[in-house]
Amino acid sequence: QVQLAESGGGLVQAGGSLRLSCVASGRTFNRYHVGWFRQAPGKEREFVAHISWSTGTTYYADSVKGRFTISRDNAKNTVYLQMDSLKPEDTGVYYCAAKSGPVAQYDQNDQYDYWGQGTQVTVSS
DSSP states (O other): OOEEEEEOOEEEETTOOEEEEEEEESSOGGGOEEEEEEEOTTSOOEEEEEEOSSSOOEEEOTTTTTTEEEEEEGGGTEEEEEEOSOOGGGOEEEEEEEESSOOSOTTOGGGOSEEOOOEEEEEEO
């Protein structure tokens, strides 16, 4: 069992930056694949980014490619999401999710076993 806790959200103007953190407790995090998802009001939760535990390979949604960067520090049991050039459409609750086994479709919610409570990101125009 692993518990996830997100932090780093807040209110920022368009064009600004935020760095989200996802800290894991309960088990060693370095063998978990981790994804970031977000949910805007009235919309379904959508994939943002993913990082594998073994190779560090990263994947991004087209909407954030070139602006967001996912990274991990296994020594700190933490995965980060650096968000630059933020847009109002990036507004939403951001969640991190983790899975210890193989991930067949990294952009699908149901692939992940553990979820954090989320952190709110609001981008004003």
